Amino acid sequence: MxxxxxxxxxxxxxxxxxxxxxxxxxxxxxxxxxxxxxxxxxxxxxxxxxxxxxxxxxxxxxxxxxxxxxxxxxxxxxxxxxxxxxxxxxxxxxxxxxxxxxxxxxxxxxxEGSVMKGAPVDTDYPGKQQLEREMDTLSQQTQRIPDEIVSFEMNPRMLVIIRKGILVHLEKELIRLGQGELLKRAKRNLEKSFLHNNNILDSILNKRVQDSFVDWNFNLDKSVTLLITGNK
Structure with missing residues (x-):
């Protein structure tokens, strides 16, 4: 660096x-x-x-x-x-x-674009394909399989997962009716309960997921998940 x-x-x-x-x-x-x-x-x-x-x-x-x-x-x-x-x-x-x-x-x-020129991220980390499939399963349980998913390691302890195209019609209507914050809170509770109680992620990454965060940009129909990992 x-x-x-x-x-x-x-x-x-x-x-x-x-x-x-x-x-x-x-x-x-x-x-x-x-x-x-x-x-x-x-x-x-x-x-x-x-x-x-x-x-x-x-x-x-x-x-x-x-x-x-x-x-x-x-x-x-x-x-x-x-x-x-x-x-x-x-x-x-x-x-x-x-x-x-x-x-x-x-x-x-x-x-926009890859213009930060920071430390190189790892887009081919161990367990990448299995992790993205697991995130597809999570999305399907709480909304729908995303149109696109991208993931990479910022560093050995920090993994970013970006999903696009995950909102269903009912969610879009709730957002239109001004219930976006309530919807986000409900979705966050569901997804994080899955992330916090999912030993599969630990097995896939061969690390323990110590902390997880998730947020959405409803206007872009986009979600970002951040996993903080440590030794098993």
Whole structure:
């Protein structure tokens, strides 16, 4: 990895941590940034505020989700602007998700074309075909088999899966009726329960899936899944 890419990753990590502290009142314990191909991923660990902890204890997760959604909608444009000023690259899409009980979060930006020139991604990692077939099965259970699926390893611990063409007609109608956020929450719960309780993925990758995140861009009929892996 070039010194410039490494420096960009450190600066983006520092800026993201600062933005979260400024808006949430508390930042994450650590921020890991990876740049590769046309993707930038940001993985946050130990991120939960004292007020969120109280709400969790009182089983008010919905309130936490609503607050985070509002704050992230304010923060993400600022992070995108910073990335563009730093690297000259404009992020066209941004995805995010979190796991409250593991206190982790992911932010993932995609730019047009392979212009980031970060560390090379591994598009032929061990178990790729089997993993994509398993993701097809997941999609079929919760929506439909995607028209297109692309996956690659950003690094040995981080795997990105992008699916296009997954919405069914009923979901599109719910989105048209303004129920997109409710639909996303339901789909997220279903998919992540599958990902968190699926030993098949561990066997395919010969690694343990420690964390998983998923988000959608309904306008593009597109989904992004990020898997964080470790030793079995």
């Amino acid at each position: 070039s010194q410039q890419i490494n420096q960009h990753q450190q600066l983006i990590a520092s800026y993201t941590g600062k933005m979260l502290r400024d808006h949430f009142g508390k930042g994450p314990e650590s921020v890991f940034v990876s740049i590769g191909s046309n993707v930038i991923s940001i993985y946050l660990r130990n991120f939960v505020t004292p007020s969120e902890r109280v709400l969790l204890e009182q089983n008010h997760e919905t309130i936490i989700h609503q607050i985070r959604e509002k704050l992230l909608q304010m923060i993400i444009p600022e992070i995108s602007s910073y990335v563009e000023a730093l690297t000259g690259i404009k992020l066209k899409e941004f995805y995010y998700d979190w796991n409250l009980h593991s206190k982790t979060m992911m932010l993932l930006g995609i730019c």
